[in-house]
Amino acid sequence: MKVKVVTKILEANDRIALENRRLFDKAGVFVVNLMSAPGAGKTSVLEKTLAQGTGLRIGVIEGDIAGSDDAERIEKFGIPVVQINTGGACHLDANMIYEALGDLPLAGLDLLFIENVGNLVCPAEFKVGEDMKVMLLSVTEGHDKPLKYPLMFQESSALILNKMDLVPHTDVDISKIRKDALSLNPALKIFEVSCRTGEGIGEWAAWLGGQARKG
């Protein structure tokens, strides 16, 4: 006998993401889901953003398969941070975030960063209740990435090109990254930064602060 199901496969995740979003909105917290390949510099960009200062009360959720190195780096700034270990899963999902919320003083925050597991594929598919997705691409990863991983570029509101100080030592074509990324997502806001030299961090932090204040 045939039974109609007609259900979105990720319906359960999307439902929890909506609940997270409701809790974030109620607490007045702007939430950024930060995604990139491993080693692109997500934690470094967070450190530089925190050091730069945005005038906002910031909290961080660190997602990693294992370990707490990233949370320890953020803890030095004296802000609330929670480490999630996915125990093998290649992305954070809405329920992992929901369970971490009890450990965060949400009402005392303006901005929450969720640093996703390093991976250019899966995190783009799982909503966690964020207001905005931001992706990082380090220039050493190459200019072919927008067309190889289109979903991540399409889903993000902003793209941070990190390690710009290394451009002279590589064959990377930044204009191709810009052109392909903007073809995939014409509304994408692109920042060129270097965590090493501090280039571009001020512009990124100012834009982020503006987005968070707008809610």
Add this chain to the structure above:
Amino acid sequence: MHEVSIAQSIIEIVSGQCRKGGYSGITSIRVRIGRASGIMPDALLFAFDAIKVESPATGAVLEIEEVCVSGRCRDCGRDFSVEEEYVLNCPLCGGPAFEIKTGREMEIIDMEVTE
């Protein structure tokens, strides 16, 4: 890459419906997966077969209907469908303005059950 999570969700959804309907088991499940959803059909089939044991879907075959990326060009007004996972320009006239209509699907259509 997250095909195991997707397989897990499929099994949870159909197992729930199977119990609710009082059926004894599931023999097949049809799902619709868009080419731009980031899911590899072979990996999904592999993951599904690996984790279906001890669920009401243990004897079930997963049938995947792939959906091409398609859309309509705002310049030439024509409908198009492509083999790639993304569209940068209208494949018919080269125009940059188009709307995507299909390709991101990830849904369960129906299942065959035994009473």
